[in-house]
Amino acid sequence: MEQISSKQNKVIKDLKKLSTHKGRKKNSQYVIESWHLVQEAINYLPKDEIIRIYTTDDQYLKHGNDINDFKITLISDEVAQELSDTATTQGIFAVCKIVPVSFDENNLHGAWLLLDYVQDPGNIGTMVRTADAAGFNGVVFGEGTASPYNSKVLRSMQGSQFHIKVVKESLLKVMDAFDAKNFPIYGSELNPEAVNYRSISPANDFALVMGNEGNGMKQELLSKTTKNLYIPITGKSESLNVAIAAAVIMFRIKK
Structure with missing residues (x-):
């Protein structure tokens, strides 16, 4: 030895x-x-x-x-x-x-979490672990999102990366694949067209996009969503941490 x-x-x-x-x-x-x-x-x-x-x-x-x-x-x-x-x-x-996992658009099914320019390792790890706990098929690390092999991201994922698929891919490509299957794509953006996340019926096949901690989702991605969701805040806090918001929505809309 x-x-x-x-x-x-x-x-x-x-x-x-x-x-x-x-x-x-x-x-x-x-x-x-x-x-x-x-x-x-x-x-x-x-x-x-x-x-x-x-x-x-x-x-x-x-x-x-x-x-x-x-x-x-x-x-x-x-x-x-x-x-x-x-x-x-x-x-x-x-x-x-490092064995890259490809996004198989021809065998697309299940719930997927899409990360748009999310950079904080703790937020990423929490979302991957929550997706694992909620029964999601996988998480897509889009452009600008911290690497899944970053040591802090690895530590914060706590092994959930071994339980579900973790993919690096263009979110536009992934969203087009969901659209081709007529699977809903939910964005996370507070705007006049956004709907209360509680109004969404739980399902098995869909994509949920979570955006950058400070700037939210990119406009080019928002234009491709089926619906944009918001979480009503009844207290005095102005907003929720992106990982907390993702957890609340994931457990609500995943059947």
């Missing part, structure tokens, strides 16, 4: 590059951190998509039986902290292949 004790080791320096978009794109790999995410990857990814697991002695003593079927490198606590994206690392990481 390989061992690395120095954070100056070339392997560790190369792993650090996977924290950048350029590094991930060049190597078609990304890193997940924490036993929970590693365990979810083991449970849901094909074995050959987990390239190697890096773990401290302490974590290997706890989880060795679960990871012994994979290539393993033991690392020091110092190296674990160097690799970590958090203040206090759990000491276990997995390097996984």
Whole structure:
């Protein structure tokens, strides 16, 4: 079993590059951190998509039986902290292949969440986890939305990315596919034509678009929606966080 004790080791320096978009794109790999995410990857990814697991002695003593079927490198606590994206690392990481999931417009069904220029990792993760919990088929990361392989996005999704489809695709293309199937496309915009989200009958096949935290949905996307939804606010708050709004709507309109 390989061992690395120095954070100056070339392997560790190369792993650090996977924290950048350029590094991930060049190597078609990304890193997940924490036993929970590693365990979810083991449970849901094909074995050959987990390239190697890096773990401290302490974590290997706890989880060795679960990871012994994979290539393993033991690392020091110092190296674990160097690799970590958090203040206090759990000491276990997995390097996984980036295998893009294509949007299959010919086999389109189910409920889908479309993210238009959503940039906050916490909001993205909350929405992906909520879509998973609400029984959605997948989430489309549109142009301008933070990468699903960003370490903060990965951490905030908490493994839900392994349970449902996560796709990077043009939202215009996806919306055209829903329109061709005569499936409704719901936007999230407060305007004179918008309807109360409670007026929508729950269904199985539809798209819900959530827009940028500050600017909302792009006009070119709003022009393609079947209906735009709003959530009535009876208190004094001016608006809801985009992830909270998405959760409220998703659980209401998904059958």
